[in-house]
Amino acid sequence: RKNILKYDDVMNEQRKAIFSQRRDIMDADDLSEIVSDMRYDVIDGLVATYLSKDLYPEQWRVQELDFELKNGLALALPLTDWIKEDDVDLEVISSRIVEASDRHMAQKVGLYGAEVMRKVEKQVVLQTIDKGWQDHLLTLEHLRTVVSFRGYAQKDPLNEYKSEAFTLFDNLLSRLRGQVTKFISFVQIVESEPDHVSPGEGTQRK
Numbered sequence: 001r002k003n004i005l006k007y008d009d010v011m012n013e014q015r016k017a018i019f020s021q022r023r024d025i026m027d028a029d030d031l032s033e034i035v036s037d038m039r040y041d042v043i044d045g046l047v048a049t050y051l052s053k054d055l056y057p058e059q060w061r062v063q064e065l066d067f068e069l070k071n072g073l074a075l076a077l078p079l080t081d082w083i084k085e086d087d088v089d090l091e092v093i094s095s096r097i098v099e100a101s102d103r104h105m106a107q108k109v110g111l112y113g114a115e116v117m118r119k120v121e122k123q124v125v126l127q128t129i130d131k132g133w134q135d136h137l138l139t140l141e142h143l144r145t146v147v148s149f150r151g152y153a154q155k156d157p158l159n160e161y162k163s164e165a166f167t168l169f170d171n172l173l174s175r176l177r178g179q180v181t182k183f184i185s186f187v188q189i190v191e192s193e194p195d196h197v198s199p200g201e202g203t204q205r206k
Contacts (some may be wrong), residue, residue: 077100
């Protein structure tokens with residue numbers, strides 16, 4: 001019984017963190033800065049993953065980065081040409097990607113209007129958090145079952161649970177940033193006043 005409560009404490013701490021963020025989002029009228037920060041974090045992560053500073057430029061995974069930018073941020077950029085430039089620099093490439101994504105989002109604001117985009121951003125963030133949290137709870141339940149068997153391997157199941165639950169929560173936040181960024185990058189609004197936005201769909205209708 002005591003261990004069950006400790007498992008629940010881990011989940012409750014994560015619940016407090018996620019719902020604190022959710023309350024802040026509910027109270028905010030403008031999430032554009034938060035959404036932009038999410039997008040920048042996604043870009044930083046992609047550049048760090050595929051254009052490692054520990055590798056020579058010719059070893060960079062440019063095609064994979066190109067794929068991720070097209071499919072995650074709706075950006076088709078001349079990465080290969082940039083890489084060929086003299087004194088190629090990771091910070092320069094990263095800043096160019098950020099500038100291109102800023103232009104892309106500015107075009108959406110110009111097309112649909114700032115008020116509509118603010119509504120879309122809020123709906124997308126809230127729905128993405130809610131769906132992600134539901135999935136995360138199922139994953140934690142599965143994890144609790146799995147770690148219970150690790151006592152046979154002389155491992156403390158609770159410590160194993162705490163460690164992996166932390167990693168899973170960190171992955172959840174990273175996944176939320178990617179999902180929000182992808183949806184808003186691709187969203188097409190066919191009505192002037194959005195009533196409902198479903199992440200994963202390219203358009204929304206009344």
